[in-house]
Amino acid sequence: MRNKLALFLFILLGVFLLSACSGTTIASSWPGVTVNQERVYIAYHQQIIALDMKSGSEKWRYPAEVNNKISFYAAPALTPDDGQLIVGGYDHVLYSINPQNGQENWKFSESKYNYVATPLITKDRIYAPTSGKALYALDFQGNKLWDFSAEGAIWATPVTDESCNCIYVPSMDHHIYAIDAQTGNLVWKTEKLEGSIVGTPAMDKEGILYFGTFGNLVHALDTKTKTDRWTYPTRNWVWGDPVLQDGHLYITDLAGDLIALDPQNGKEIWKVETNSAITASPLILKDKIIIGNEAGNLYAFDLQGKQLWMKTFSAKLLATVKYSDGMLYVPLVTKDDILVALNEQGEQSWIFSLAKK
Amino acid sequence: MWDQFIINPMVNVLLYIYSLIGNFGIAIIIFTILIRLLTHPLTASQMKSSQGLQELQKSKEWQEIQKKYKDDKQKLSQEQMRLYQEKGINPFGSCLPTLIQFPIIIGLYQAIIRALAVTPLQLFDFSKHIYPFINAAKIIPLNNHFLWMDLSQPERLYLFGFGVPVLAIIVVITTYLQTKLMTPSTQPGDQSAQMTQMMNLYMPLFIGYIAYTLASGLALYFVTSNVVGILQYGAMGKVNWRNLIPARSKPSEKSTGKTK
Numbered sequence: 001m002r003n004k005l006a007l008f009l010f011i012l013l014g015v016f017l018l019s020a021c022s023g024t025t026i027a028s029s030w031p032g033v034t035v036n037q038e039r040v041y042i043a044y045h046q047q048i049i050a051l052d053m054k055s056g057s058e059k060w061r062y063p064a065e066v067n068n069k070i071s072f073y074a075a076p077a078l079t080p081d082d083g084q085l086i087v088g089g090y091d092h093v094l095y096s097i098n099p100q101n102g103q104e105n106w107k108f109s110e111s112k113y114n115y116v117a118t119p120l121i122t123k124d125r126i127y128a129p130t131s132g133k134a135l136y137a138l139d140f141q142g143n144k145l146w147d148f149s150a151e152g153a154i155w156a157t158p159v160t161d162e163s164c165n166c167i168y169v170p171s172m173d174h175h176i177y178a179i180d181a182q183t184g185n186l187v188w189k190t191e192k193l194e195g196s197i198v199g200t201p202a203m204d205k206e207g208i209l210y211f212g213t214f215g216n217l218v219h220a221l222d223t224k225t226k227t228d229r230w231t232y233p234t235r236n237w238v239w240g241d242p243v244l245q246d247g248h249l250y251i252t253d254l255a256g257d258l259i260a261l262d263p264q265n266g267k268e269i270w271k272v273e274t275n276s277a278i279t280a281s282p283l284i285l286k287d288k289i290i291i292g293n294e295a296g297n298l299y300a301f302d303l304q305g306k307q308l309w310m311k312t313f314s315a316k317l318l319a320t321v322k323y324s325d326g327m328l329y330v331p332l333v334t335k336d337d338i339l340v341a342l343n344e345q346g347e348q349s350w351i352f353s354l355a356k357k
Numbered sequence: 358m359w360d361q362f363i364i365n366p367m368v369n370v371l372l373y374i375y376s377l378i379g380n381f382g383i384a385i386i387i388f389t390i391l392i393r394l395l396t397h398p399l400t401a402s403q404m405k406s407s408q409g410l411q412e413l414q415k416s417k418e419w420q421e422i423q424k425k426y427k428d429d430k431q432k433l434s435q436e437q438m439r440l441y442q443e444k445g446i447n448p449f450g451s452c453l454p455t456l457i458q459f460p461i462i463i464g465l466y467q468a469i470i471r472a473l474a475v476t477p478l479q480l481f482d483f484s485k486h487i488y489p490f491i492n493a494a495k496i497i498p499l500n501n502h503f504l505w506m507d508l509s510q511p512e513r514l515y516l517f518g519f520g521v522p523v524l525a526i527i528v529v530i531t532t533y534l535q536t537k538l539m540t541p542s543t544q545p546g547d548q549s550a551q552m553t554q555m556m557n558l559y560m561p562l563f564i565g566y567i568a569y570t571l572a573s574g575l576a577l578y579f580v581t582s583n584v585v586g587i588l589q590y591g592a593m594g595k596v597n598w599r600n601l602i603p604a605r606s607k608p609s610e611k612s613t614g615k616t617k
Contacts, residue, residue: 029476073476090476116477131475152498155477172498195494198477215494237484237494254484279481318481333478 030279030316031331031338032075032118035324036082039099042331042352043072043087044338048095049352050102053324056341056350060102062095075118075319077126079140086126088115094128096142106142116155120167125181127167129154135169137184146184150177155198156241161207161223168209168223170197176209178223188226193219195237199281202244210249210263212238218251220266230266234259240281240320248303250289252278258291260305270305280320283328288344290328292317298330300346311346360486363460367468369488375472376496382503385469385574389581392461393589400586404593407539409446462567462575469574473501473509503577512573522569524576529565531583536560538587538596 032043039059040051046066050059063070069091076087078099085099092113096105113132120127125145126138131153137145152173159168166187169177174196178187194215201211207223218232235255243250249263256274261267276295283290288308292298294316300308319331327349328342336355342348370391374384393400413419419440426433441447474480480497487493501508506524513520536557568576590596 029478073478114475196497213494214497239481254481277481277485279477318478 029073030319030333032073032087033319033322033329033331033339034076034078034085034118035322035329036078036099037324040322040329040339040341041076041078041085041099042339043074043076045354046071048072048076048085048087048097048102050099051339051352053327053341056339056352058352062097062102062104064102074115077119077121079121079126080123084140086119086121086128088117088119088128088130090114092130094119094126094136094138094142096140108136108138108142108144110144110147111136113153116153118157120158120160122160122181127158127160129156129158129169131155133173135179135184137181148177148179148184148186151175152196155196157200159201159203159209161203163207164223168201168203170199170201170211172196172198174213176201176211176221190221190226193217198239199241202242202249204244204263208263210242210244212240212242212251212253214238216253218242218249218261218266220263232259232261232266232268236277239279243282243284245284246303250282250284252280252282252291254278256293258282258289258299258301258305272299272301272305272307274299279318283321283323285323285344290321290323292321292330294318298342298346300344309346311342313340363464364467364471365486365488367464368471368483368486369491371468371472372487372491372493372496375499376491379496379500380503381472381499381501381508381574382506382577385465385503385508385577386581388465389578390585392465393582393585396461397589400589401593404539404590406447409444413440413444413446462578465578466571466575469508469572469578472499473572473574475509501574506573506577508574508577509572511570512568512576524573524580525565525569528568528576528579528583529561531580531587532561532564533557535583535586538598539590 034041038053040053042049048062051057052059071090072087074088076085078085082099084105085097088094092111094108094115098105111130111134113130115128116131117129124140127135128138129135133150133152135148135154139145150169150171150173152171154169154171156170161168165181166178167181169179171177174193175189176197177189180187193213194217195213197211197213199212201209203209208229209221209223212218212234214237216234216236218234218238220229222229234253235257237254238251239254240252244263248269249261251259251261254277256276256278258272258274260269262269274293274297276293276297278291278293280292287302289301289303296313296315296317298311298313298317302308313332315332315334315337317330318333322329326344328344330340330342332338332340336353337351338354339352340348341350371384371388374387375381378384422433422436426436471483471486474483484493505514506512512522512524514523564579568579
């Protein structure tokens, strides 16, 4: 009797241990969303989902049947003619999918590591960074042209600079690399900075790169002199991509601040404190700025930082809001509801839930 | 509560050690040794209890009730429990050192997985658990490679194209050695001894399975903990080497329970 009791307790302990572990073994993240003129493409969990932009009705899923070995969180990227949807998976594979019907065109399986970042697409190239230091340059048929190895993981989309025929690659290893776009050779790299860079830099016509780091600093890096024109200290890590528009540089940080800077000198023009972490980039429209935070608040500010409206969701808002044809597409971090469509006044049009299927 | 009192302190101690040495594998090893030192009073107390059990089982009174109630298992159990209570002995004592590890194992596993965040959401969540005195910006991303292992993934050493779970095998061996060396010699027919023997057999396999399937950082913890445990018991003079040789652990021979 006592033996049976001991065995039962032993099994119970095992179940307890494994159940405690299982919640953290499955990789999870926020949805990656891309829009064009007619569809919304969501990379989330084990599938890519295409939705009709107006109605939110589902068009296709890739793969059609769930495969437990595949998961997607990086926002897909469209080729210039919208002919291919390029998306990297946590199964180490880069996929090309037909955006119309969800059929696979090709896949590239050389990487040994996950694709966390959205690939950079130029007029004839795909630059796909991985979490395992490597960056792959491919043509539109999925043939590898070259690869480059950084010192650490790359979680941000690179930036292209046609004036030098190079691309700038931000890395978690605290460097930004300038790479020859034709050969993949290193041209130069920054000295080791104060923190990781996970946001895609903004770039102006003078060749100034604006980016933030986990070291609570925004840099304006002159790519010609390889020196900072200015730096700006933030209250917490800078995660989202800085956005340069109409003479303002907009940045966010994990303290929950939305800040407008003068890109010429780094002087603060205005700042709004939302008091909840912001990992997303601000969406800048012609007369308003849209940003969400961890607390689930979606804000609309005017271009002077005055709040126009706020809508609260029972979900974390950690991914960048997308915009097309007068509609806002807001990714949500919940179990089932993963995307909500709103008009510019914040009124809900439709919501997409995984529980529907 | 669990996060606040178990996971967060573990994560931050691990990070602090990592910030000093820059190697997550060595940080886990040092952290495990620290945990072993902190739980040393529990270990010593348990050892004392086990020794009491061993002495009780050799006593005349114990032998007599074994003979007297050999055909009445229920009565035998009652009498054994009476003796345990009289002598203030916990018959489950030999399982305790392993069972005590469970909350630590769960906490460490979650600490390792959080620290080696592989997705943006995991890293974001992790950033909120870091204490202000840790310069997180400087040490992130953590170097999760140690020897041939990626500490965030199950370990396999690829030899001639085959993935061999070397660390899981070492975990099974060291767990078996530890449980055998720490268990006092027992009397045949004793039900608690049978239970202990069963635990000694299944526990290494169970821990080995965990090491085989989960992050190798956890397997590194198991190996270190087992080796340190054996050394710890050895230093206290409590290692029972006779248990490794089945023929010599028979009750007809007088086991001293001392380190040779």
